[in-house]
Amino acid sequence: MSAATELTRAWANGAGFVREVERLSGQKVASCYQCGKCTAGCPMAADMDVAPRQILRFLQLGLQEEALNNSTIWLCASCMTCVARCPREVDLPRIMDALRQIAVRRGRVKERRVYLFHRLFLAGVRRGGRLDELRLVLGYNLRSGQLFKDAAKAPALFLKGKIRVLPEKTSGAAEVQQIFARWEARKP
């Protein structure tokens, strides 16, 4: 059995990190009283490595390593079921967003493929203003090394006119590119 977690050091090291999560998410981690209603209703909980409730517990204790290095923050689908039922009105998905952003900044992405998906999604939007589902899926399958994932479904979709071969054109694309450029410029 591993040694006990020493909490005063955890807090001394992690307090700044917790404040950063609170700032990014607009939530107070102390609001949570660990009732577990979030986890009980979470559609993804069965596939997560730690319960959503425990993410908040890590934050309450300043345990940043535990809070960042898990699949849970990447598997949150932002379905908001937990927010709808939380007796303390904690917006847990906002906390998950904040943790993912910090994890990316620190290069600590546990679910690299989920992150890859989001990155490709935004890159596609940035490029064309609108999302091109075909290129997103192809790009994702290529880069995540599962070339033929769902390949069987493609011809039917194609024949039914559900997949565009050529990406849609919108003159709004230039404006979207500017939005991304300005956003990138203001990042620290």
Add this chain to the structure above:
Amino acid sequence: MKRIGVFICWCGSNIAGTVDVEKVAEAARSMPGVVYATDYKYTCSEPGQQMIKDAIREQHLTGVVIGSCSPRMHEKTFRKTVESAGLNPYLLEVANLREHCSWVHPREEATTRKAIDLVRAAVAKVARNHPLHQGHIPVEKRALVIGGGIAGIQAALDIAESGYETVLVEREPSIGGRMAQLDKTFPTLDCSACILTPKMVDVSRHDKVTLLTYSEVEKVEGYIGNFTVTVRRKAAYVDHSKCTGCGLCMEKCPAKKIPSEFEMSLGRRTAIYRPFPQAVPNKPVIDREHCLKFKTGKCGVCAHFCPRGAIDYEQQDQRVTLHVGAIVVATGYDLFDPALYSEYGYGRYPDVITGLHFERLVNSSGPTGGHIVRPSDHKEPKNVVFIQCVGSRDEAKGVSYCSKICCMYTAKHAILLAEHVPGAHPYVFYMDVRTAGKGYEEFYKRATEEFGATYIRGRVSKVYPRGDKLVVRGEDTLLGKPVEIEADLVVLANAVVARHDAAEVARSVGFSYDGHHFFTEAHPKLAPVETNTAGVFLAGVCQGPKDIPETVAQASAAAAKVVALFSKDQMATNPMTAQVDPACCAGCMLCEPVCPYHAIRPETIQERVGGKAISRQVASVNEGLCQGCGACTAACRTGCIDLKGYTHQQILAEVEALCL
């Protein structure tokens, strides 16, 4: 010529540790009108008080300033001290050198300077104090108790036993309240009815108690010792002076399918009914809404069969006026509507019930004769899930507070289930098990050890049907995993909330309530049964969640307060009341609506102007009602209302001493 004495208290090191008390006394000696100033270690002690008395006599003082702790602490003490030395007690001022100074500032020069300023202000004020004299009002030695649950019954019995007339008003057709609906009581598992019904009978038969059931308090006027109360006696359509309670009418009434309120709609009643068999008084009333005679004009079966001719369809509501000296408010509580938790499906799924439903299901005189069955198919449930904190400790959908009784009654339900249904398994979802009370923790222990209740720490997220079962999904937070229980029955421990009309009651009687609409006690520790309106006392859950032992204790405490009030023929009144100068009052009456105590009324006065008699309207203060809050003095545009003891002149003198 003013001769003011100043006494600076050290309060041990509480004041002297931070403030240079000798310097304050020294400074006081040169203040206008001060002829004597000193400091002392404990002014409130016997020798300290003696020192003040001696100084008053020897120095022929006309006013006293004591620089000490808050006047809330010892003003009364010191008033008695100066009075016993022959000085009017209102020629005393207390400068608060502790809470307002030494406790909140560091030990430094400026703190002592502030203490000197506070003393200077008090000296300036006391130089303008006038002797004030308490008035006396007669006390009507009859009490009104509003609410006939266990709290009201206990209070009424205690007051009546002390020899005073008591009127007990209950809105429902019977007294008994919530306790009458309960099966057993924790932690002893006494049968609730067995300990309650004797008290119900006692109170109804007591020669000092007048019982007004099926009645509501409509209006309260007056003040401590002298309240005038209007009570509406709702038409029962049965002349209770003739009715013997034989019950034939109920047997014959054709409208038999009305959901019984007392049975939480699990049972049925007739249109002419008494809420339950042990009702007091044991006489029926007619529910107009469901009565065929009232609905269609046809029927009249009850009148036909009544051997005493007691049925009276023409009966009207009556208004009764009561004169009482004190009021005990014991109006009880409601339960939180669990339908607000849509995820639990209460109201959608019949086998999701509340704790009070469970009480009726397990009660041998209840709708199932004490057999615990599911409302949907009347089958006996095996796996029963109890969900605690439904509405409690939930700011999002319910209330922020803990309802206090649910942990214990849920443990009781788990035990009763295991006792009634062989092989049944109670599961309890809890947040924290709170068992502060004599024998309470041991009771909870029995629920788990002897009766096999499984306790799961976590809040349930959702309840939904699967076949004829209910799936309860929660997280076992100790296990760190979502868990699921296929239950036959789900029982919600819904929060205790204030009665829906609590705010209305508080406003009509004239006292305050908190954000949750529970009635506010005058002081949370030192005056827990008094309200901020003199002569009005609180008992039971209308003041906040509590269990039966606490309710009974509080009811007896409220009764003791009433009896203490009635032990004197007359009551001294606070002389620090508002006073209108009729000569300059313009009669605008802006002061009237700002008065929280309804103490100001217009009055017509006769005057001679230029030799002619005229009459005009001015404001007039009822000194019995006035509590001396001063709101009217601020509202008065002509500055014609003064608060005795806090006149404009006195306050301006204080301000001047502080600021100029």
Add this chain to the structure above:
Amino acid sequence: MKIAYYPGCSLHSTGIEYDLSGRRVCQDLDIELQELPDWTCCGASSAHVTDHVLALALPARNLALADDLGLDVTAPCAACYNRLQVTRHELAHDPKLRQEVEELLGRPYTGRAAVRSLVDLVASVGEEAVRQRTRRPLRGLKVAAYYGCLLVRPAGILQPDDPENPQGLDRILAAAGAEPVEWPFKTECCGASFALTDHTEVVTRLVAQLVDGAQAAGAEAIVTACPLCHSNLDMRQETAPGATPLPVYYFTELLGIAFGHSAAELGIGKHSIDGTQLLAQHGWSQAV
């Protein structure tokens, strides 16, 4: 009634039948749709996973376009609707955030244009209007109205009638003559965008739970108002050998059928799970 139309990316590809049927139904109900010129992607989950301000700026651009038209805006896609509505709410309540977003946009944002879901829009025309426009009531068709997450949550912002057991879609379907069943998974999540990542097994599990729940309640079909839910339910439904899968319709498709259009006109032939057969059984495939 005239309203700006924000189709969103899915309605131009995998959700094309929602676009087709939605436009027809609106026309039938005298709702004039004006597509936002040069609309762009709302950023969906990927944006808010990445950055809060970016996640507000992408929808805000489209809201600003609606402002320019002086129209309120409807978004049929539940995800787009959610992002637009949440953005409007956040920017209305936080002037500082609004300023940051305006800086990113490089254009003013007023927040005048209100956002409506297509369900809400049809509901606002009224059940009576739906009833009157119905040429062939969907009598005997038992449907499970599925709202998913994004039409109802966060409830504080979207203000559904009941976030756990909403009725809006049920009532519209009932007005068209269908029989909505009472079922407990109306607002459970389908797994959303995880269908495209390598966590497809999660989606398969969640979809199975929804389909089982709908079937247990006696439904013959599931009805959605979201292209993400639709594609998950339509493409990730695994059926035991010999069992028939449950067809999944957009609510606008069924309204279109009730209003007398043919299945082909409404794009119902484009589903992965055949949606035409059930309609044919009832004799509703052809236009009337």
